[in-house]
Amino acid sequence: MKLTLVTASLLLGLASTSSVNAASIYAGQAKAAAVCSQCHGIKNPSAEAPFPPLAGRDADYLKTALKQYRDKTRQSDIMNAIAGSLSDDDISNVATYYARLKP
Amino acid sequence: MNILKTPLRKSILTALAALVLPFGVQAAADNAKDMHQLFEDNCASCHGSDHGGFLAPALNSETLKGRSPTALRSLIMTGSFDTLMPPFYGRLTDDQIRGLVSHLQTTPKLANPSWTIDDIKKSIKVYVSDESTLPDKPTYAIDSMDDVIGVAARGKYGRGSGSKAVFINSTTHKQIGEIPTGTAAHIIDYNPANPRWAYIKTDTAEIFKVDLYSMQAVRSVKTGYNGPGLGVSRDGKYIMAGSFVPHNAVILDADTLEPLKTFELEGIDPDGKMVSSDSGMVIGTPFDDIFAIALENAGQVWVVDLKEGFPVTKITDVGRHLHDAFLSHGGRKLMIASYDDSIVAAIDLKERKIIKKLEAGCVPHVGGGSAVEVDGRTLGFGTNFGDCDKTVVSVWDLDKMEVVKQIPVAGGTESPAAHANAPYVAVDIISKDRRARTVQLIDKKSLEVVKTLDVGGHAYFPEYSADGKFLYVSAGYSGDEVVVYDSTSLQKVASVSMESPAGIFSHGRVRYMTRGLSPDEATAPANAPRLRPVGEMKGAK
Structure with a gap:
């Protein structure tokens, strides 16, 4: 029931907005697969990996973190380089994708 | 110093x-x-x-x-x-x-490092010393051990806690056990004589003897530094392992994993040069008490008789850079891929000679191979992963030993899956772009690609469940799940999470010998009518 509700509101969210910033979980998944998953996994990072899991994290937190990495107010050699390649839409999409995954 | x-x-x-x-x-x-x-x-x-x-x-x-x-x-x-x-x-x-x-x-490439029969002996580890304490039936609900499907999970780093063999009940798609392997699991083989035993080989050439009833490793042995080659004899008494590093092979007692004889892999290649050679495929066959092993660089197939002294018959000039193979005709015919001259060589294991060399696309990698009976003909399917202009799956008539068709597919392929009860032959597209997410399905009758499944990740190693009702595919690295489809509707029915899944091995393989053949193939009597004399032309059965 809850899942249906979430799905419904998500679909509604997708359908009701024409804003360029509308988050697309599909675009987010594609971007995650192409950019993030190498280290963070498409769902979860490797049990052996030193990278933090992203699944189920708050979408706003993820967006803020990625933007900080992008403008280098948060320091990390590797994340500064990777986030530098992401647009606002990309950030919104991948954050929404990972936030929606069950951890 | x-x-x-x-x-x-x-x-x-x-x-x-x-x-x-x-x-x-x-x-x-x-x-x-x-x-x-x-x-x-x-x-x-x-x-x-x-x-x-x-x-x-x-x-x-x-x-x-x-x-x-x-x-x-x-x-x-x-x-x-x-x-x-x-x-x-x-x-x-x-x-x-x-x-x-x-x-x-x-650092230059190192000389062939040694790993002797004594090293092998010393490496044996015993986890369950008294096997009589093991349960006498599965400790989980399963109708038939044929329904066990094993997945070689590599783990992201090829080692560590993600590296294991995961076993699934292929009727419920629920995990029934897992065996940690330390380094990436590569091959899973089953004992044809006793359904409880499985053997897992890792990329670092360790073999685990696994009790499927209690889902635990009972012994392990390290047979070399690298190399996945592994076969089990039809009587279930011997296993043979071949290595990339060093260039050797060993026959082990399938029960104790004690090494019985090692073989130095070297010989004269098709160009007349004496070479030391990697091991390619190792295979046991329901046809005879033998192993066949491919010497990759020497281009030879050795047939080892499982009797006193383990004598070897060498079949030379098979091809340049041999790799993997599959069996047909009750296990009498062996179809082996040769990378560098893009052929698959058909070998008669009775006569121990080459029957014919067949065109096989571009850098053939037949994976576990597939063979299906369609309209009275036995058709073999071979994948190939070269980066050529023309990417095809080759179909051969295994009775007449001739090319029937080369089916255009979307890219390079690595492994074909078929089942007697499933309508399609599944091939994994591995070309390194978005195509790698997909598996293509070839209709057995029309021999055309009829459907493309977007599995995700790097999708490879399709395998049917033993009843043919479900198609399992590894979404591989960057997918981290095994995806299960209904074989006929091709609807996704389940997903099983694991780190970097690769090869999938149905326990049903011990019954049908090669994927796609009848479930009784491996148990057909040796004089069954389908064992026709090699070379005999036959239009219909």
């Missing part, structure tokens, strides 16, 4: 050496030793312990000549997308990565 150095003295010596001779011999030797260990612990399971390459490219002074150290360093840090290469950022320090790069760029 003093051999029994304490760590302290060693570090003082190193420090002194470093002070007195910044590029001194001792410091360099210590460093090289440390770097070799780092290579062994992180890289060698894929790149080969001898720096000669294995699943992944060779890393030595020759192959890395002229490469930018900065580019190599960032490749190690971030890994390589679209390949199995993981990111080592955070796992290795920057100094270690820089050290590795310079070590690799100055």
